[in-house]
Amino acid sequence: MMEESLKRAIILDHYQHPRNKGLKDDPSYMSRHMAADSCIDDITVMMKIEDGEVKDVCFDGQACTISTSSTSIMSTLIKGQSVEKALMIIDEYYKMIDEEHYDAEVLEEANAFDTLSKQANRINCGTIGVKAMNEMLREYQNGQQ
Amino acid sequence: MYDVLKVRNDFPMIQTLKERHMIYLDSAATSFKPQCVIDKVNEYYTKENANIHRGDYDLSFEVSDEYENARKTCAKFLNAKKWEEIVFTNGASSALNLVAYGYGQKFLKEGDVILSTEAEHASNILPWFKVSEVTGAKIEYIALNHDGTFDIESFKKAMHEGVKVVTLAHVSNVLGYIMPIKEITKIAHEYGAVVVVDGAQSVPHLKTDVCDLDMDFLCFSSHKMLGPSGVGVLYGKYELLDQMDPFMLGGGSNARFDICGNILLKNPPFKFEAGTPCVEGVLGFKRALEYLMDLGMDNVQKYGHELHAYFMERMKELDNVEVYNPHAQTSIVTFNVKNIFAQDVAAYLNKMGIACRSGNHCAKILLNVIGASETIRASVYLYNTKEEIDYLIETLKGVTLEKCIGASL
Numbered sequence: 263m264m265e266e267s268l269k270r271a272i273i274l275d276h277y278q279h280p281r282n283k284g285l286k287d288d289p290s291y292m293s294r295h296m297a298a299d300s301c302i303d304d305i306t307v308m309m310k311i312e313d314g315e316v317k318d319v320c321f322d323g324q325a326c327t328i329s330t331s332s333t334s335i336m337s338t339l340i341k342g343q344s345v346e347k348a349l350m351i352i353d354e355y356y357k358m359i360d361e362e363h364y365d366a367e368v369l370e371e372a373n374a375f376d377t378l379s380k381q382a383n384r385i386n387c388g389t390i391g392v393k394a395m396n397e398m399l400r401e402y403q404n405g406q407q
Numbered sequence: 408m409y410d411v412l413k414v415r416n417d418f419p420m421i422q423t424l425k426e427r428h429m430i431y432l433d434s435a436a437t438s439f440k441p442q443c444v445i446d447k448v449n450e451y452y453t454k455e456n457a458n459i460h461r462g463d464y465d466l467s468f469e470v471s472d473e474y475e476n477a478r479k480t481c482a483k484f485l486n487a488k489k490w491e492e493i494v495f496t497n498g499a500s501s502a503l504n505l506v507a508y509g510y511g512q513k514f515l516k517e518g519d520v521i522l523s524t525e526a527e528h529a530s531n532i533l534p535w536f537k538v539s540e541v542t543g544a545k546i547e548y549i550a551l552n553h554d555g556t557f558d559i560e561s562f563k564k565a566m567h568e569g570v571k572v573v574t575l576a577h578v579s580n581v582l583g584y585i586m587p588i589k590e591i592t593k594i595a596h597e598y599g600a601v602v603v604v605d606g607a608q609s610v611p612h613l614k615t616d617v618c619d620l621d622m623d624f625l626c627f628s629s630h631k632m633l634g635p636s637g638v639g640v641l642y643g644k645y646e647l648l649d650q651m652d653p654f655m656l657g658g659g660s661n662a663r664f665d666i667c668g669n670i671l672l673k674n675p676p677f678k679f680e681a682g683t684p685c686v687e688g689v690l691g692f693k694r695a696l697e698y699l700m701d702l703g704m705d706n707v708q709k710y711g712h713e714l715h716a717y718f719m720e721r722m723k724e725l726d727n728v729e730v731y732n733p734h735a736q737t738s739i740v741t742f743n744v745k746n747i748f749a750q751d752v753a754a755y756l757n758k759m760g761i762a763c764r765s766g767n768h769c770a771k772i773l774l775n776v777i778g779a780s781e782t783i784r785a786s787v788y789l790y791n792t793k794e795e796i797d798y799l800i801e802t803l804k805g806v807t808l809e810k811c812i813g814a815s816l
């Protein structure tokens with residue numbers, strides 16, 4: 263378990279200084295608007311994948327601390343990774359949220375959410391941006407087959 | 408004298424809250440139920456279980472009788488002229504849909520206008536979007552003041568010969584402002600328009616006299632006024648109900664039909680009530696109405712106003728909070744803590760044992776009129792106390808972004 267004060271600092275940092283924030287006006291990006299799952303968070307995530315590699319991830323929207331910071335953190339984790347590695351990281355993240363056995367090593371700062379599963383009302387916040395990334399990675403993968 | 412402590416003793420959930428160290432400020436979403444209502448629902452299943460309007464045995468007759476008495480109790484509660492004007496539905500949403508479908512879709516045509524406001528609950532505007540799509544009638548909106556308040560002059564300006572239906576909430580679920588329904592119906596009727604009132608947030612709190620206010624239709628839910636969920640009411644003037652189509656057809660709503668497809672529907676209210684209704688819910692709702700009448704709706708309204716005024720007064724002490732409905736008189740306080748997202752504050756309040764709601768409350772007014780899309784809504788009802796409000800105020804005084812994040816770890 264990550265120490266609570268550290269978790270708090272990580273989340274606050276990513277909320278106040280979100281990484282990869284701001285959308286790109288570039289048709290080579292895939293895009294997902296996540297607004298239908300909850301009537302409160304409204305996030306758009308964009309991703310550019312080329313030659314099996316996540317070249318860029320960015321996002322924007324109106325969102326709470328947990329959704330902003332989780333999206334920001336995950337964007338840093340998968341940017342520059344191969345599609346397979348990115349999907350593996352996201353799988354580990356979902357395992358953590360689902361209280362299954364997971365590999366904490368690969369999640370780095372995302373370990374800040376290692377007790378989010380206990381807060382039923384926030385799980386959606388902690389997965390909204392990650393879900394968008396997961397969908398786009400899988401869409402790319404399916405398109406390759 | 409209204410004795411809130413005595414009232415609280417009637418609600419088992421108040422005891423549950425004590426055990427869970429919680430206070431409940433979300434009665435606009437749904438209210439608690441007094442023991443007598445819970446007992447009644449139980450009693451139906453243990454002592455009276457039979458279908459209504461069917462069967463040739465005493466048990467069925469007795470429960471049918473009690474079901475019909477609920478209609479009479481409800482007519483009395485609203486001061487309706489006839490019990491036939493009370494239609495039981497599944498809730499406010501289904502009552503509002505019934506009016507839109509049964510009256511709107513039947514009588515409106517291209518070029519007609521439905522007049523509403525931008526502060527409506529989704530359940531009172533989406534059905535009219537559909538009416539508009541199907542009939543070609545147009546929806547127009549009464550301009551609200553910049554702070555979301557309603558001005559009768561704006562209503563007069565918005566009214567014209569083309570308006571056939573005026574539909575609005577007596578009390579909005581976002582801002583809690585009370586609409587001057589009596590003036591509205593008077594003006595609308597001069598133009599020959601019918602007025603549909605969404606009473607989901609008003610009937611629980613305000614003494615409602617459908618004759619005095621001259622409403623054509625009134626829709627509300629049992630579960631927001633101490634009764635069981637799964638039950639609602641459509642009140643309609645008899646002549647209007649008589650012309651209207653039912654939303655559903657089936658058992659209990661027809662008098663006879665033949666193989667050629669001819670159907671003779673029953674008279675209102677029965678033609679609207681096809682299928683077995685939520686019998687235990689209606690019986691429980693009758694108890695809730697009796698409970699409210701015993702307390703006296705005048706007293707309930709007065710206590711509600713007092714408590715709400717106290718709530719608003721105390722909110723003004725807080726520099727870190729912005730209140731969006733300072734002119735509201737009952738039930739609802741809508742606010743934000745400055746610079747903290749509503750949902751984060753709600754998570755903190757939850758951690759501190761306070762139940763209230765964050766969201767955009769299914770109305771787009773806040774964004775357009777007030778400039779905040781997400782807010783927190785706290786709402787009080789007849790069992791809430793000043794001490795509970797004090798606890799919320801003290802909690803809000805100490806809220807910080809760090810604490811809000813901590814609440815989710």
Ligand SMILES: Cc1ncc(COP(=O)(O)O)c(C=O)c1O
Pocket residue numbers: 435436498499500501528530531576578579580605607608628630
């Ligand atoms: C103003 C208003 N209208 C309609 C409804 C819908 O009520 P129900 O969900 O009971 O059908 C609500 C409930 O939140 C409401 O606040």
